[in-house]
Amino acid sequence: MSNAPTYTFNGTTYIAGGQDNNCTVSVCPVELSVYGYRPSLPLSSVIIALYVLSIIIQAFLGFRYKTWGFMTIMILGAVDEIIGYIGRILMYNNPFEHSGFIIQIVLITIGPVFFSAAIYVMLSQIVNYISVKHSRFQPSLFYWIFVPCDLVSLILQAVGGAMSSTSNGKSSVGVNVALAGLAFQVATLTIFSIVTIDYLIRSRAVWKAASIPTRFKIFVSFLSLATLLILARCCYRVYELNEGYSRTSTALRDQPLFIGLETILIIVAAYCLIVAHPGPVFKADQKHLTYDEKDVRGSESTTV
Numbered sequence: 001m002s003n004a005p006t007y008t009f010n011g012t013t014y015i016a017g018g019q020d021n022n023c024t025v026s027v028c029p030v031e032l033s034v035y036g037y038r039p040s041l042p043l044s045s046v047i048i049a050l051y052v053l054s055i056i057i058q059a060f061l062g063f064r065y066k067t068w069g070f071m072t073i074m075i076l077g078a079v080d081e082i083i084g085y086i087g088r089i090l091m092y093n094n095p096f097e098h099s100g101f102i103i104q105i106v107l108i109t110i111g112p113v114f115f116s117a118a119i120y121v122m123l124s125q126i127v128n129y130i131s132v133k134h135s136r137f138q139p140s141l142f143y144w145i146f147v148p149c150d151l152v153s154l155i156l157q158a159v160g161g162a163m164s165s166t167s168n169g170k171s172s173v174g175v176n177v178a179l180a181g182l183a184f185q186v187a188t189l190t191i192f193s194i195v196t197i198d199y200l201i202r203s204r205a206v207w208k209a210a211s212i213p214t215r216f217k218i219f220v221s222f223l224s225l226a227t228l229l230i231l232a233r234c235c236y237r238v239y240e241l242n243e244g245y246s247r248t249s250t251a252l253r254d255q256p257l258f259i260g261l262e263t264i265l266i267i268v269a270a271y272c273l274i275v276a277h278p279g280p281v282f283k284a285d286q287k288h289l290t291y292d293e294k295d296v297r298g299s300e301s302t303t304v
Contacts, residue, residue, distance in 0.1 A: 136199075
């Protein structure tokens with residue numbers, strides 16, 4: 001039995017959502033749909049094109065620098081987002097489309113988890129590149145702590161989204177599970193940011209003494225920006241889901257807010273991670289010694 005509202009037109013009763021949906025935009029008012037609007041077709045099309053372009057660029061860089069892991073994670077995230085926005089196109093054609101609703105609430109929700117995983121892997125490489133001795137932890141620990149946390153977040157968000165979708169958003173359990181996944185991602189990103197800032201502060205002497213390439217500074221800047229954008233987006237999604245997939249939720253039914261704090265933030269983060277690609281920094285300098293082994297020693301010997 002569907003929990004969706006009904007609409008009577010010319011003596012026929014229509015169900016506005018759920019698996020029993022038989023509403024169409026030509027019959028039922030769009031306000032009866034879960035989102036209360038038709039997702040923007042031009043925007044979804046442009047976003048899909050941008051993600052396709054990002055896949056091409058990531059594939060090119062991945063094969064050029066043999067960064068197979070980073071390439072795979074980024075492409076998976078982009079493909080996930082593409083399918084999610086295809087779901088929004090389906091909902092443009094029919095805002096009451098149940099399959100489109102399922103596709104987009106699950107895939108657009110979990111997509112940034114892949115980008116977060118790509119970011120987490122970079123911290124261990126930064127530590128190995130700059131100075132291992134200034135880190136509180138072994139570089140490998142960053143990978144084995146944050147990536148599994150990201151996986152937990154992915155599972156919670158996917159399961160929560162699936163549970164919510166099967167009930168047309170009425171499952172409070174599903175919403176709570178998805179919220180837990182998003183909150184866990186916020187916590188993980190926050191801790192990651194604190195750990196990263198701590199390392200940058202502890203290694204500041206190396207940064208001052210060494211001639212660190214401009215390309216590495218650009219890499220760190222765009223990696224940091226991508227992290228902040230994804231963190232801001234996750235905070236927004238926690239706020240949005242706080243009222244569940246309810247037709248009374250003002251945040252859920254605010255398309256400009258979704259565009260500004262979901263669509264734009266994540267596509268910009270994806271392109272930041274193209275600028276912050278590890279290949280030109282790490283793979284292009286295979287013989288690089290950490291700066292505390294090389295430049296700082298040279299600086300100290302010069303001042304003696």
